[in-house]
Amino acid sequence: MSKRTVIIGAGHAAGQLVTSLRQKGYDGSIVLLGDEQYLPYQRPPLSKKFLAGELPAERLLVKPPGFYDDQDIDVRLGTRVTAIDRFAKTVETDTGETVEYTTLVFATGAKVNRLSCPGSALPGIHYLRNIEDVDRIRADSQGGARVIIIGAGYIGLEVAAILREAGSDVVVLETADRVMSRVVSPPVSAFFERIHREHGVDLRLSTGLQSFEGEQRFEAALTTSGDRVEGDIAIVGIGISPNTELAEAAGIDVDDGIVVDSHCRTSDPDVFAIGDCTRHPNAIYQRSLRLESVQNALEQAKTAAANITGVDDEYNEVPWFWSDQYSLKLQIAGLSEGFDDYVLRGNPDDNSFSCAYLRDGKLIAIDSINAPKDFMLSKPLIKDACQIDPAVLADTSLTMRDMRQD
Ligand SMILES: Cc1cc2nc3c(=O)[nH]c(=O)nc-3n(C[C@H](O)[C@H](O)[C@H](O)COP(=O)(O)OP(=O)(O)OC[C@H]3O[C@@H](n4cnc5c(N)ncnc54)[C@H](O)[C@@H]3O)c2cc1C
Structure with missing residues (x-):
């Protein structure tokens, strides 16, 4: 059959993947199978402006509705993939369809962890x-x-x-x-x-x-x-678990996330996985990661799109994340897990400060609260695992750009 990429899940990562595939000149057909009733949308506002009623649902969309027709993307919403036959290279849906693929992508995201204590099924x-x-x-x-x-x-x-x-x-x-x-x-x-x-x-x-x-x-x-x-x-709100059941049933390697390499490829070379559902290697931290963030969803989608179109591309980014609470923006670059020292830049009483995390003297992460410059300028230092003197790090008369000692 001629080239066809089938994507399971129509969330944030999938929205970026179809965009990047067409931008990179992919000329095969693209089928997007999503079990929700919505075109790919952004979830972060769900606990922020959308919950506050300050943002209409249309503004959540990753791309306007006309985009998918314009780009010749076959979107099937309200369609859940129920099984995969990797030998026949087909997927089955709960609407009774069988869809053939040459490349398959899992973009199945994650589900919330649920409580099972007494009373947990009550309405409300x-x-x-x-x-x-x-x-x-x-x-x-x-x-x-x-x-x-x-x-x-x-x-x-x-x-x-x-x-x-x-x-x-x-x-x-x-x-x-x-x-x-x-x-x-x-x-x-x-x-x-x-x-x-x-x-x-x-x-x-x-x-x-x-x-x-x-x-x-x-x-x-x-x-x-x-x-x-x-x-x-x-x-x-007690955390999420990756949607891996379908991949596991299809015999694809799963380890608290669908295991992918730095190209976003699974244990089957014709099958990719992107976003919250994956576990991927990170060379900066030299371990495998499962991330729950927009940055990860978008960057993995771009990497997968490049590799599907035949361009060798590796995903190796400093993870970043944000959270809005009242008038505060918390921005996190890197992963602080495993730190052996931390340094405050600025005073928390001013409602604007950062906390920089070190391991063996090297900067591994930063949390910035209403301090976007610290957040932005830290990323390259984290990527290069820069050694920084804690006293220098605490000196707010210096910017993070001045911290590089090599
Ligand atoms: C309330 C909330 C607030 C957040 N805030 C932030 C934030 O501030 N910053 C940040 O970086 N990240 C935030 N996130 C996380 C971010 O939204 C996710 O990391 C991102 O959505 C991951 O994209 P994804 O495409 O991998 O998964 P998703 O967006 O979850 O998309 C996966 C889609 O696949 C569908 N699906 C699953 N299985 C099947 C199947 N078998 N067949 C068909 N469809 C299937 C799912 O229903 C879903 O629609 C937030 C998430 C939530 C829920």
Whole structure:
């Protein structure tokens, strides 16, 4: 058959992949199979401006609707891929179609982790991954509803900020002893804890959830400290897991993510994978990573597109991420995991500072809060694993550009 790239999943990575394929001159046919009802859209605003009602759904789209016809992309929405036959090179869908491919791409993203405690199936308990989830949360939280949020990661804290600003009473339960503990250092956690409390969020750390209670719908959360916290709705943000089942069933290597090489190729050379569903090697950190970020989705899509069109291209970027909470923009470059020292640049009391992370004296990551210059200028230093004297790093009369010592 003539060249045909079939993409499973029509999310952010897939939207970039089809764009890059055509930009790079791919002249085969492209079939995009997505189980949601929407064209590829951006998820970050779902816990930010879209949840606040400040952004219409059309503005979430990665590309305007006309783009797909113009670029001759066969988009089939509401279509779930249910099986893959790698020998026949076909995929089966829940709409009864069999689609042949010459190249297959997994862009299946991730699903939210769900609670299974008593009461977890009650109406009024929400998760947040797609547009419909936001529609349900907004409908349920009108008029200053009392909101209980489970988990003080990015999603929980962003939602807390938006709903608090909308006039809701917000309680956040977090089992760890500090917020965002998986990704930031204690001073950065302490800074965000102060900010949320100043905005009136009832933040309860070292406090897990035992069960949800309610007759017909959610009424209260019972905590591990024995408190009964009443609320009108609960929103759970306890992490995500990659959608790998289909790949695994097709015999493709999976290890907490679909395993790809630096070209975004899976263990089958005709099959690629991109975005949240992957586990990929990173030469900067010399280990494999599973990332949940727009940057990763977009860059892997570009790398896969290059390789599908026959151009040898490797993905090796400094990961970056952002989170908006109230008027604060947290920007993270690099991965701080494994740091043995950190240095503050600036004073958290000014609501603008950075926390730079070192390992063996080398810069490995930075968290910048309303300090975009530190964030931008750090990326090349992290990429080159620059050795930086902590005293120099703390000196805010110097920019990050001045830090290079070699
Ligand atoms: C609320 C929220 C806020 C976020 N905020 C930020 C942020 O501030 N900064 C940041 O960098 N990142 C953020 N992210 C993460 C970012 O949105 C993801 O990293 C990005 O969407 C990953 O893109 P993807 O294409 O890999 O996956 P997705 O966008 O999840 O797309 C995957 C698609 O595949 C579909 N699918 C799965 N299986 C099948 C199948 N068998 N058949 C057909 N379709 C299938 C899924 O339904 C989905 O539509 C946020 C995510 C959420 C949910």
